[in-house]
Amino acid sequence: MRRTKYLTMIALLGSMAIVFEVLPLDIPYPPLPRVTYDPAGIPATLATMMYNVYAGIIVQLLGCLGILAHGNWIGALFKGCAEISTIIPLYVVAKYWNIMSLKGRIGVFTIPPVSRALVMALMNYYVLPPLIGMPEYIARTLVIPLMVFNITQALINIGISYLIYLRIKGR
Numbered sequence: 001m002r003r004t005k006y007l008t009m010i011a012l013l014g015s016m017a018i019v020f021e022v023l024p025l026d027i028p029y030p031p032l033p034r035v036t037y038d039p040a041g042i043p044a045t046l047a048t049m050m051y052n053v054y055a056g057i058i059v060q061l062l063g064c065l066g067i068l069a070h071g072n073w074i075g076a077l078f079k080g081c082a083e084i085s086t087i088i089p090l091y092v093v094a095k096y097w098n099i100m101s102l103k104g105r106i107g108v109f110t111i112p113p114v115s116r117a118l119v120m121a122l123m124n125y126y127v128l129p130p131l132i133g134m135p136e137y138i139a140r141t142l143v144i145p146l147m148v149f150n151i152t153q154a155l156i157n158i159g160i161s162y163l164i165y166l167r168i169k170g171r
Contacts, residue, residue: 010055013043014062021066021079031145037153040066041083045090045161049099050168053091057084074131078123085119086112086154099162100169108162113154117147 017040026036040063048056060083067076090112097104124146129139 006051006055009050010047010058013047013055013059017041017043017059017063018066021063022069029145029149032142032149035146035149037149037156039157039160040079041086041153041157042160042164044083044087045157046164048087048091049094049161049165053088056087056091060084060087074128078120078128081123082116082120082150082153083157086116086157089115090158105162108158109155112158113151116154117150120150121147 020038020040020043026038029035029037041060044056044060044063047059060080063083064076064080067079090108093099093104093107093111097107099105099108121143125139125143128134129136
């Protein structure tokens with residue numbers, strides 16, 4: 001019974017991630033309007049909090065299928081890297097610290113967003129320019145605004161997931 005519930009929840013959260021990627025729920029990031037906030041990372045962070053890192057990664061990979069369905073493999077690659085660089089530190093913090101405690105909450109809301117910002121800064125500076133033919137000087141000017149974006153996107157995903165997790169855990 002427990003395994004059935006686990007698989008059912010992963011399937012449910014994974015399908016939510018796909019739907020969130022396919023539906024036009026994006027909100028433009030004002031400094032870079034082609035970059036958008038979206039709720040697609042929420043199911044993966046929730047799966048990580050509820051179960052484990054494997055559940056979060058599976059849910060996120062399912063969400064990336066929604067991006068691939070549009071033929072955007074670069075977007076799927078970057079979304080996957082962004083969310084997985086949030087999910088892994090989130091799991092480590094949740095595993096070793098009680099996320100209901102003050103120390104755990106501080107860890108949950110600081111370590112994963114910083115991890116995501118650093119990983120994506122490297123991706124945006126070293127990987128993106130050769131893929132799309134972007135000059136190096138443009139990539140350099142985009143690093144800081146994209147770090148701010150990645151921190152705020154991670155905080156949104158974690159914040160909403162944490163509130164849902166508290167509600168579920170309270171039952």
